[in-house]
Amino acid sequence: MKTLILLALVGLASAAVHQHKIQWRESKKMEMIRTGAYPAYLEYQRNLRAASPEVLASLPQNVNDFGDFEYLGNITIGTPDQSFIVVLDTGSSNLWIPGPSCSTNCKTKSKFDSSKSSTFVKNGKSWTIQYGSGDAAGILGEDTVRFGAKGEQQLSVPSTTFGIASKISADFKNDATDGILGLAFTSLAVDGVVPPLINAMNQGLLDQNLFTVWLEHRGALNNVGGGVFTYGAIDTTNCGPIVAYQPLSSATYYQFKAAGFKLGSYSNTKSVDVISDTGTSFLGGPQAVVDGLAKAAGATYDDWNEVYFIDCKAQPGTLDITIGSNTYSIQPINYIVDAGNGQCLFAAFPFDFGGFGPSWILGDPFIRQYCNIYDIGQKRMGFAPSLQK
Secondary structure: OHHHHHHHHHHHHHOEOEEEEEEEOOOHHHHHHHHOOHHHHHHHHHHHHHHOHHHHOOOOOOOOOHHHOOEEEEEEEOOOOEEEEEEEEOOOOOEEEEOOOOOOOOOOOOOOOHHHOOOOEEEEEEEEEEEOOEEEEEEEEEEEEEEOOOOOOOEEEEEEEEEEEEEEOHHHOOOOOOEEEEOOOHHHOHHHOOOHHHHHHHOOOEOOOEEEEEEOOOOOOOOEEEEEEEEOOOOOOOEOOOOEEEEEEEEOOEEEEEOEEEEOOEEEOOOEEEEEOOOOOOEEEOHHHHHHHHHHHOOEEEOOOOEEEEOOOOOOOOEEEEEOOEEEEEOHHHHEEEEEOOEEEEOEEEOOOOOOOOOEEEOHHHHHHEEEEEEOOOOEEEEEEEOOO
8 A cells, every 4th residue: 555655646746837938929820921922922822722732732721820820839859959949839730840852942941850769659641731722741750749848847758750852842941040949749649659748647747637828918029039939737827716617628729709899889799719819910710790890999900911901090899709698808909910021910820620620710810819828638718818918
């Protein structure tokens, strides 16, 4: 009996809480809008889809476009550590980074060299992940993945399967990231690969099977503080008391029900499935509803850039989202985005999942206003007010 108790205590002692500081930087989409290059990029996407309709035409156009992310984190892989910058993405489930054989579009990327890691285990199975405007492909490998930068406190996850890319799409060529770290469920992962964080939970490495995301208000410069991902605990430093939990309607994405959207004189009370997605810098929803919200805010749609422009000094009131029996109000500071050159955007876009999946993406404007608690163990989402400084 004493031995069993001792083993239990050792198990408890080995579990932990880890805080992963992240950085904000301007998304490629915002950069292109600011410089006037976005219409040409949209035309490029349309031509790419037309050239490969059997692959690309049926894909969701927005949730899989990684030109739209703004929050980045550091990880290391292997022994000794090899460092990478990745998108921490709750809208996907695979981890991949470039390998030595990736030449096209990979020249500026950090590459994982398996020959330099004493803990690497060869897998060799091929993989391909198709995105809305390109793809990534390579082989799988297994090694120790660590959340956090080298020299910092890290969450170390042994025996993690990840992708080593030999090819990435042109969308990633000039981006600040090396790859993607998906934080959603295994059921969403390509080839059924267990995501790194799920693997950590399966190994009992965290105090609780959940994580909290706190995002700061947008910074004015690149490489400014972006927020904190807290693995294994609710972040009580940056987040207020939890308002409520909402059960997941699907444990693939972090998908749950919302009962209404309102701004000013416009409201829509249709019950819909939504997802919380750290990898999307705007809110995305059905065309008619987004148009109604934008009009109520005083924003106008620009066909050339496919965005809603709004007066930078506008104060339309809160954008209210009803989830369960609670109303979550997003302040204008979090849904009116400075695009530079004296222009501001209403941070929402028309979104169509093609008749399946969620109707809305609750991206960074919602997550900046409310800490999101991704409770994987109990398959639910929690929401707490963000304690912005």
